[in-house]
Amino acid sequence: MYKQMFVYAAGKPLLVTLRNYTKADIEGMIAIQKESFPPPFPPELWWNEAQLREHAQRFPEGALCAEVDGQLIGSMTALLVGHEAVSSTHSWEQITDSGYIRNHNPEGDTLYVVDLCVIPAYRQYGIGKWLMLTMYEVVVHLHLTRLLGGGRMPGYKRYADQLTAQEYLERIISGELKDPVLSFLLRCGRMPVGVAEHYLEDEDSCDYAALMEWRNPFIGQQTI
Template identity: 55%
Template sequence: MYQKKCYVFDQKTPRMAIIRNYTPSDFSSLIRVQQAAFPPPFPSELWWSEEQLHEHVTRFPEGALCAEIDGTICGSITGLRVKTDDYPHTWSEITSDGFITNHTNSGQTLYIVDICVSPSYRKLGIGKLLMSSMYEVVVQLKLDRLLGGGRIPHYHRYHHELSPEQYLDGIQSGRISDPVITFLMRCGRTPVGIVADYIEDEESLHHAVLMEWKNPFLAT
């Protein structure tokens, strides 16, 4: 099981953060974090349910991590192992609607189901810390890579003039800053391609960017 203690900084003030596996006693806190992190127009039916969280900690507890500061859960990241390289796919297909019932211990790809941080904690670097912790899970389990779809929530501002591919090119060239894709690039992940109709998301016009991180000990 996973537990890590390290400092994050609230401006100049260090605060101790704990990254650990979440358990059933954390479920209500995790749901509150999701509600705060993904307000409308994000679909409320995509917030975690206790049934989904139960599947996460039962099927693949190594991929169920949360961040805690001063006893308060302020973020989480969830993954599953898959062996399919089917592309394109939807979030619903690859995660079994968030229940991860298709998780397989023989899968060499750790697929990110979700990452979220409470808005009041977002300037502390919690998201990047959660992502790096999941990289450590990839290395510990000797998996090939981490993969997942990232929303492009600013795309609705550009869609009249740019295709999704052009929007992604703008992010990679530095002409456009996107709160999700730019963040994931700063975490070390690399764009693989655009997926249409990935998830119900009006801001992204239902598009996502597949983002990859390869295990540096196994990468060729």
């Protein structure tokens, strides 16, 4: 996959290239992680070389990056899973093989999001949304049923003593509350299908995530 587009911030255009990342991009991919998640974020949670090699070799169609003037500024990674893998409660570590995606199922009908990241200096350009929309194109191109993934709910910590995670999600959907991640996913066209407990160690989300999908409009529908 390779495409270019102009994106805008403060009325100024910026030429961005979206493409598949390869083993040659490992250094740049790790640099994205370092810039996006500086200390005190644990460095051991950044992508490592072994994980990135697996992404590029095992499922290159699900390894996307954004590039400006030769610099990688964002990325999105996914793998294929079967319906049975997500029909019951699962965690991020289980469904992504701790980010190594060695459990990638070439016969799977669901494109599962592993990670989405854009460095701070370019977040105002909407590049995260373009990466998401490009993953929708992958769903259509591969004739998959849907895209699915767990969305963090970092605003939930402030309301955890008042609302259940499901109630918090419903307040986001109704517009009563806003959440930096869930509201973004809704603007990208993702639809909520449930809440996962103990999904990812995440203090702000109280370890919850909202499972949110985008269904291929050209293929018959299913639910989780």
